[in-house]
Amino acid sequence: xxxxxxxxxxxxxxxxxxxxxxxxxxxxxxxxxxxxxxxxxxxxxxxxxxxxxxxxxxxxxxxxxxxxxxxxxxxxxxxxxxxxxxxxxxxxxxxxxxxxxxxxxxxxx
Amino acid sequence: xxxxxxxxxxxxxxxxxxxxxxxxxxxxxxxxxxxxxxxxxxxxxxxxxxxxxxxxxxxxxxxxxxxxxxxxxxxxxxxxxxxxxxxxxxxxxxxxxxxxxxxxxxxxxxxxxxx
Numbered sequence: 503x504x505x506x507x508x509x510x511x512x513x514x515x516x517x518x519x520x521x522x523x524x525x526x527x528x529x530x531x532x533x534x535x536x537x538x539x540x541x542x543x544x545x546x547x548x549x550x551x552x553x554x555x556x557x558x559x560x561x562x563x564x565x566x567x568x569x570x571x572x573x574x575x576x577x578x579x580x581x582x583x584x585x586x587x588x589x590x591x592x593x594x595x596x597x598x599x600x601x602x603x604x605x606x607x608x609x610x611x
Numbered sequence: 612x613x614x615x616x617x618x619x620x621x622x623x624x625x626x627x628x629x630x631x632x633x634x635x636x637x638x639x640x641x642x643x644x645x646x647x648x649x650x651x652x653x654x655x656x657x658x659x660x661x662x663x664x665x666x667x668x669x670x671x672x673x674x675x676x677x678x679x680x681x682x683x684x685x686x687x688x689x690x691x692x693x694x695x696x697x698x699x700x701x702x703x704x705x706x707x708x709x710x711x712x713x714x715x716x717x718x719x720x721x722x723x724x725x726x
């Protein structure tokens with residue numbers, strides 16, 4: 503079967519750095535996406551990785567290792583508004599998105 | 612980025628009635644649109660994939676006669692929940708893409724409550 507694993511919940515302090523991990527087992531691989539979802543709202547796109555390595559975009563960076571079936575989302579200089587769920591999704595060989603359950607990130611002052 | 616507009620953002624309906632949700636891509640042509648359902652504290656669950664001009668492909672366990680999907684143009688897809696029941700209460704989200712290898716752009720979501 504196909505599955506995406508990510509921690510259910512994480513807590514971090516304002517101004518700090520947090521890394522949210524995602525491991526996956528899918529039928530084929532055509533890229534990995536990270537989305538941010540605030541409660542009651544639709545997800546918003548954060549990043550897309552299809553090649554190994556680190557992609558940096560402002561305070562957010564995403565890393566991918568295809569051989570390990572592993573990715574992480576790194577958030578720096580955390581702000582209270584970063585409190586949200588972070589969804590990892592993998593596009594499989596049929597170009598369908600397989601979604602993780604999301605990681606709820608709680609930021610404390 | 613591209614804009615996807617979903618309407619209504621919330622709706623309350625009586626059990627047994629039907630509700631239509633619209634999903635529009637405002638500034639791009641969406642060859643493919645996806646409909647998701649999300650229960651509280653759960654991940655997105657893909658209900659169906661629709662390609663413009665053809666019948667939607669439903670995921671296993673999703674009743675196609677209950678959740679009617681129409682994708683008549685490259686900018687509009689609709690989801691109609693027929694004979695709604697309280698267990699259909701959920702957050703329904705559409706997303707649209709211009710094709711493969713592209714990110715999906717999400718609508719704002721529709722909070723459906725069936726009473």
